[in-house]
Amino acid sequence: MKFETPAGINPIDRLKVVGKPTDRIDGPLKTTGTAPYANDWHDPEVKLAHGYVVGAGIAMGRIVSVDTSRAEAASGVLAVVTAANAGKLDKGEFYVARALAGPDIDHYHQAVAVVVAETFEQARAAAALIKVDAVATDGAFDLSAAKDTAPVPKPGQFGGPTETHVGDFEGAFASAPFQLDAAYTTPDQTHAMMEPHATVASWEGDRLTVWTSIQQMNWGVRDLARTLGIPKDRVRMISPYIGGSFGGKGTILSDAVLASLGARASGRPVKVALPRPLMANNLTHRPATIQRVRIGATKDGRITAIGHESWSGNLAGGRPESAVLPTRLLYAGANRMTRLRLAHLDLPEGSAMRAPGEAPGMMALEVAMDEMAEKLGIDPVAFRILNDTQVDPEKPERAFSQRQLVECLRQGAERFGWDRRVAKPGQVRDGRWLVGMGMASAIRGAPVTKSAARVRLDARGVVTVESDMTDIGTGTYTIIAQTAAEMMGLPLDRVVVRLGDSSFPESSGSGGQWGAASSTAGVYAACMRLREAVSQRLGINSADAVFEDGLVRSGNREVALAEAAKAGSIVAEDAMEFGDLTKRFAIQTFGAHFVEVGVDVDTAEIRVRRMLAVCAAGRILNPKAARSQIIGGMTMGVGAALMEELAVDTKRGFFANHDLAGYEVPVHADIPHLDAVFLDEVDAAATPLKAKGVGELGISGAAAAVANAIHNATGVRVRDYPITLDKLLERMPDAA
Incomplete structure (x- = not known):
C-alpha cells in the first residue's frame, strides 16, 4: 500500500481501541521477570x-x-x-x-x-x-584543540546539507539593533541503558x-x-x-x-x-559539541538574523552531531545560516543517541533565545510566540503539516503559572533556596519509513500480527495490538502480537522517532489486505463492510469475524510505502517545557522542583505509553543539564568515568513529579493513522529549560553543560 495523499476518514478514526490509555500488554512479563531478554x-x-x-x-x-x-x-x-x-x-x-x-x-x-x-x-x-x-x-582526543581546523563533513556523512544559507545573514546580523553572539558546549554522553x-x-x-x-x-x-x-x-x-x-x-x-x-x-x-x-x-556514544549561536533582532523583538554553527568530532568516516537541525525549522527570520564542522578524533565512535541533533542543539539554541529575550526586555514565552512561523523558514513554499507550538507555549504557561515568574533573576527565596522558573520550546522531526507486517485470522476469531519490529521499552507491542484491534473490530484480548524476529516481514525498526508511526502504518496496510480477504471469503463487498464488535456487517447481513476462518486461517501481508508528502509539508512534532528549580544559596546544590511538558505530536495512539515516553525524555534532559558527562582523558584518549559509579544519571531522588500534556491533534499528512512519534520529543529542549530556570534563580548564566556546582559557586549571589 502506498501513502501518497493526506489521510481521509478510515477505520482508525472510530477510536474504540486506538487513542485509549491502555496498559502495556507486555507489562506482566516485564514486572514478573519472565520477558526473555x-x-x-x-x-x-x-x-x-x-x-x-x-x-x-x-x-x-x-x-x-x-x-x-x-x-x-x-x-x-x-x-x-x-x-x-x-x-x-x-x-x-x-x-x-x-x-x-x-x-x-x-x-x-x-x-x-x-x-x-x-x-x-x-x-x-x-x-x-x-x-x-x-x-x-x-592521536587526537580534544575537540576544542581540533575545532579551528575541523573541515566540512564529507557527502554521505550527514542526512541533510552541512550548510544552509537564506538571505544575507552576516549583513543582517551586523546591522541588527540587538545582537547576541554566544558559545555553548555539550559533553560526550553515554546511553547508560539498563540492559x-x-x-x-x-x-x-x-x-x-x-x-x-x-x-x-x-x-x-x-x-x-x-x-x-x-x-x-x-x-x-x-x-x-x-x-x-x-x-x-x-x-x-x-x-x-x-x-x-x-x-x-x-x-x-x-x-x-x-x-x-x-x-x-x-560502543558508540553521543559526541560532544561546541556551538555558536548568533541572533539579531529589532527593538520590538522580531528576529532578523539567526545563525547556528556546530563543531563535533568522530572517527574517520563517522557522522557529525547535527546540532543545527532545530534552528533550521523552529523560528522565523529572513536571514539565516547554519553550518556543521566535523573534526577527526580518535575517541570511540560518536553516533545516534536519543534525539541526535535536536537534543544537544536545543541545549544551545533555547538558552540563546532566553538570553536574547533578556537583552530585549521581553518575556521568553512572548519572544518565542512573536517569532513563530507556519512555513519552513528555509523553504517558505513548504508549510508545516501541523504546527501548534504557540498553543503549546500558551497552554504550558497557563498550566505552570508562568505569570508568577519574577523576571529579574535571583529575587525569589524559599528558606535556603533561591527559586527560579525557566522554559524552552521543543521540536523533533517526525520521519516515516517503509514498514511491513503479516496478519493472520484463525477460527477462534483471534488475529495474530507478525513483524520484525522491535520494542525498546516504548510500548510497541501495545500500539500494534491496538491498531490491529481497531482495524479488525476486535477487543484487545483477541489480538496476539509477535515481534523481533527477522523471519517476520521487515518493518521500520525502532529509532529516529519513526518506529510508532511507521510500524503501525504497516499493520494498517496488512489489516486492509486482511479485511479484503475476509470480505471475499464471506462473499461481501469489502468497500461496504464494517468490522465491529467481532462482527462483519454489510447491509442487512451480519457475520461473526471468526466464521470467515472456519475453513482455514486467512493470512494477509503488506507494507506501507510513503510518497513525497515530506517534500510538500514540513512534518514535525512540537512542545514546550517549563521547569522550576531551587538552588541552595550556600552550596549551589540544584534541585528540580517541578516540570511540565505540553506536546503536539499528531494522534496519540496510547496516551499512557506516550506520557511515559515524554517524562522519560524529560528525565534524560535533567541528566543532560545537571550531571551527564563522559570525562575525556585527552592525554590517553579514553572516557575515564566508564561505569555508573563515575557517569552520573538521574535517580528517583533527583526527579520530582513530572507532568506531560498532549494537545488534541491529528496530522493527516503523517500516516493513515494521523499519528507521529513522541519518543524523542520529550528530551528536546528539556535541558535548556532547566538551564534557564537556574539562571532565573541565581542570575548566573552557565553555557557549558552539565551545570555542576563548581560552575555556579564562585558566581552565586551573596547568601545574605
Whole structure:
C-alpha cells in the first residue's frame, strides 16, 4: 500500500481501541521477570558457552602480538578468537568502527580478543591471562584543540546539507539593533541503558541464529552478514524484548560479531554480554559539541538574523552531531545560516543517541533565545510566540503539516503559572533556596519509513500480527495490538502480537522517532489486505463492510469475524510505502517545557522542583505509553543539564568515568513529579493513522529549560553543560 495523499476518514478514526490509555500488554512479563531478554536466552537441551571480551588498553596504535597461549591452556577454555584467526572481517553500513581490532587499534577498549569457555567465570579468568603487545601512537582526543581546523563533513556523512544559507545573514546580523553572539558546549554522553549489549550466537552448518538486543532488525541482519561475509538469508536475528537503548543498539556492535565468531570457533552456542565498564568506550556514544549561536533582532523583538554553527568530532568516516537541525525549522527570520564542522578524533565512535541533533542543539539554541529575550526586555514565552512561523523558514513554499507550538507555549504557561515568574533573576527565596522558573520550546522531526507486517485470522476469531519490529521499552507491542484491534473490530484480548524476529516481514525498526508511526502504518496496510480477504471469503463487498464488535456487517447481513476462518486461517501481508508528502509539508512534532528549580544559596546544590511538558505530536495512539515516553525524555534532559558527562582523558584518549559509579544519571531522588500534556491533534499528512512519534520529543529542549530556570534563580548564566556546582559557586549571589 502506498501513502501518497493526506489521510481521509478510515477505520482508525472510530477510536474504540486506538487513542485509549491502555496498559502495556507486555507489562506482566516485564514486572514478573519472565520477558526473555537477549542475555536470558536458555535452552536446557543446549550446552551454552560463554565469551568474555578483551578491550584494547591504548587509544591509538598497532598490535605487535597477542599471546593467547596461557589463556588457551586455562581451565574450561574452548577457543580464543583474535584478528589473527577470525578470518576476513568487514564492517556494516551504519557504524564505522570495527568490532575487532587488528593489526590497527582505532580507539580505546576496541575489542582485541574474545575468550570462549564453559562458564563466564572461566572465560573472564582466562581473559586476564592474554598478553597484548601494542605500540601506541599519537592521536587526537580534544575537540576544542581540533575545532579551528575541523573541515566540512564529507557527502554521505550527514542526512541533510552541512550548510544552509537564506538571505544575507552576516549583513543582517551586523546591522541588527540587538545582537547576541554566544558559545555553548555539550559533553560526550553515554546511553547508560539498563540492559547491557548482549548476544547469544549459534551456528547450524552455515546458518547463523543470534538472540540479541537491537533496535533495527533489518540493519542488524544486513550488517552482521556483511561483517562476516555471508549471505543475508543465512542470518536469523531474534530480539523480542529490549531493556532500553536510546539509539545505542541501532544495529550490531561488538557483542553480536564476537559471539558469532566465538560460536564458529568453538562449535558451541556462545553468549557474550559486555560488562558495564567496557560499554562506554567499546560502543558508540553521543559526541560532544561546541556551538555558536548568533541572533539579531529589532527593538520590538522580531528576529532578523539567526545563525547556528556546530563543531563535533568522530572517527574517520563517522557522522557529525547535527546540532543545527532545530534552528533550521523552529523560528522565523529572513536571514539565516547554519553550518556543521566535523573534526577527526580518535575517541570511540560518536553516533545516534536519543534525539541526535535536536537534543544537544536545543541545549544551545533555547538558552540563546532566553538570553536574547533578556537583552530585549521581553518575556521568553512572548519572544518565542512573536517569532513563530507556519512555513519552513528555509523553504517558505513548504508549510508545516501541523504546527501548534504557540498553543503549546500558551497552554504550558497557563498550566505552570508562568505569570508568577519574577523576571529579574535571583529575587525569589524559599528558606535556603533561591527559586527560579525557566522554559524552552521543543521540536523533533517526525520521519516515516517503509514498514511491513503479516496478519493472520484463525477460527477462534483471534488475529495474530507478525513483524520484525522491535520494542525498546516504548510500548510497541501495545500500539500494534491496538491498531490491529481497531482495524479488525476486535477487543484487545483477541489480538496476539509477535515481534523481533527477522523471519517476520521487515518493518521500520525502532529509532529516529519513526518506529510508532511507521510500524503501525504497516499493520494498517496488512489489516486492509486482511479485511479484503475476509470480505471475499464471506462473499461481501469489502468497500461496504464494517468490522465491529467481532462482527462483519454489510447491509442487512451480519457475520461473526471468526466464521470467515472456519475453513482455514486467512493470512494477509503488506507494507506501507510513503510518497513525497515530506517534500510538500514540513512534518514535525512540537512542545514546550517549563521547569522550576531551587538552588541552595550556600552550596549551589540544584534541585528540580517541578516540570511540565505540553506536546503536539499528531494522534496519540496510547496516551499512557506516550506520557511515559515524554517524562522519560524529560528525565534524560535533567541528566543532560545537571550531571551527564563522559570525562575525556585527552592525554590517553579514553572516557575515564566508564561505569555508573563515575557517569552520573538521574535517580528517583533527583526527579520530582513530572507532568506531560498532549494537545488534541491529528496530522493527516503523517500516516493513515494521523499519528507521529513522541519518543524523542520529550528530551528536546528539556535541558535548556532547566538551564534557564537556574539562571532565573541565581542570575548566573552557565553555557557549558552539565551545570555542576563548581560552575555556579564562585558566581552565586551573596547568601545574605
